[in-house]
Amino acid sequence: MDFKLTEEHIMIRDAARDFAKTELLPGVIERDEKQEFPKELVKKMGDLGFLGMMASPEYGGGGMDTISYVLAMEEISKIDASASVMISVNNSLVCWGLDTFGTEEQKKKYLSKLTTGEKLGAFCLSEPEAGSDATSQRTTAIDKGDHYILNGTKNWITNGNSADFYLVIAQTHKEKKHKGINAFIVEKDWEGFEIGPKEQKLGIRGSDTHSLNFNDVKVPKENRIGEDGFGFKFAMKTLSGGRIGIAAQALGIASGAYELAKTYSKQRKAFGTEISNHQAIAFKLADMHTQIEAARHLVMKAAWDKDQGQNYDLSGAMAKLHASQTAMDVSIEAVQVHGGNGYVKEYHVERLMRDAKITQIYEGTSEIQKIVISRSILKD
Numbered sequence: 001m002d003f004k005l006t007e008e009h010i011m012i013r014d015a016a017r018d019f020a021k022t023e024l025l026p027g028v029i030e031r032d033e034k035q036e037f038p039k040e041l042v043k044k045m046g047d048l049g050f051l052g053m054m055a056s057p058e059y060g061g062g063g064m065d066t067i068s069y070v071l072a073m074e075e076i077s078k079i080d081a082s083a084s085v086m087i088s089v090n091n092s093l094v095c096w097g098l099d100t101f102g103t104e105e106q107k108k109k110y111l112s113k114l115t116t117g118e119k120l121g122a123f124c125l126s127e128p129e130a131g132s133d134a135t136s137q138r139t140t141a142i143d144k145g146d147h148y149i150l151n152g153t154k155n156w157i158t159n160g161n162s163a164d165f166y167l168v169i170a171q172t173h174k175e176k177k178h179k180g181i182n183a184f185i186v187e188k189d190w191e192g193f194e195i196g197p198k199e200q201k202l203g204i205r206g207s208d209t210h211s212l213n214f215n216d217v218k219v220p221k222e223n224r225i226g227e228d229g230f231g232f233k234f235a236m237k238t239l240s241g242g243r244i245g246i247a248a249q250a251l252g253i254a255s256g257a258y259e260l261a262k263t264y265s266k267q268r269k270a271f272g273t274e275i276s277n278h279q280a281i282a283f284k285l286a287d288m289h290t291q292i293e294a295a296r297h298l299v300m301k302a303a304w305d306k307d308q309g310q311n312y313d314l315s316g317a318m319a320k321l322h323a324s325q326t327a328m329d330v331s332i333e334a335v336q337v338h339g340g341n342g343y344v345k346e347y348h349v350e351r352l353m354r355d356a357k358i359t360q361i362y363e364g365t366s367e368i369q370k371i372v373i374s375r376s377i378l379k380d
Helices: 009-036 038-049 066-079 081-101 102-115 174-180 231-267 279-307 313-341 349-358 366-378
Strands: 123-124 138-144 149-156 166-170 181-187 192-200 209-220
Touching: 009 038, 009 066, 009 081, 009 349, 038 081, 038 279, 066 081, 066 231, 066 279, 066 313, 081 102, 081 123, 081 166, 081 231, 081 349, 102 166, 149 166, 149 181, 166 231, 174 181, 181 209, 181 231, 231 279, 231 313, 231 349, 279 313, 313 349, 313 366
Parallel strands: 123 166
Antiparallel strands: 138 149, 138 166, 149 209, 166 181, 192 209
8 A cells, every 4th residue: 555645635635724724714713602604615615626525527526536535624624623524424425425326317416516515415314213223214205106205303414404405314114124214315495394403512513413304395206316225225335435534534633633732832831941841741742643643544544445446344434433532532632731721712622622522423433333343353
């Protein structure tokens, strides 16, 4: 495996870094405090190609590899994890799912608008009684011939109020269990579709998270993704790639916290010298850097596996498991390095610490990743 980035990779990484510093950083604290979704920045992200990076150019996508995607995700997550999770959902779950499994008509109608930032997407799987257990869908889609009638509730939906198109997982044939689940494209303005209150969250507060209610929503048959009963496989295949994006987000949070702590340690003085000269701080930075580099290798390996057409279930799960723990560990230590200053908003590390926690929860909790990993290593 060649660890050297191509010129294109470096260009994409640098473009994401510049965008994060010039566009996202100035208002990131205020957006966190007010729980404001950065609507004005979505179109800019689309113009720069960050919303459809891996999608086919035929439908407005960038046609980039997964490595390019995780490089951009890391840089944006260093500054604003709320913005990066919006990018992750639109890229990994919505655009990739439609590009890979959608019909030609679905791609022309929906994908071509999602890749450019003209429209935004959301992925609707989790429910009050079906979070990580995707087989227990209580949202139903009853087949009525040329359409389905959709009823149910979805929870914790990223881009919940800001999306235009929603990929909704629902049960059509309860007796078939997971083989009776389908995936549908739902438009925001359809009758019977209601958006619930915004969630009051610990972290990623600039991310638009809502519950969604479907009350006799009529979904045309042509808006089903794949054959009848393909929904569970669609969700699992899509989430497997989504883990790589979240692993990259966690890596970015950790990297951002580490860089802030390292800079601060060279500026802050105590006992007559910069605190970086004290072994207690220097050793913290050494541990942080080592954890981050290990996480980066796992994330890049998972991205490489996906680009090579290899199975990435195991590598993606390992990358998310380790990177999310690294984000938590490193951000906590970054606050500690800052001392009292780490506890106030203007130094950013307290926000990164709050943002880090969600990476251990969404796209499957850390425990779910361990199930995926253990099943993979014990099956032989």
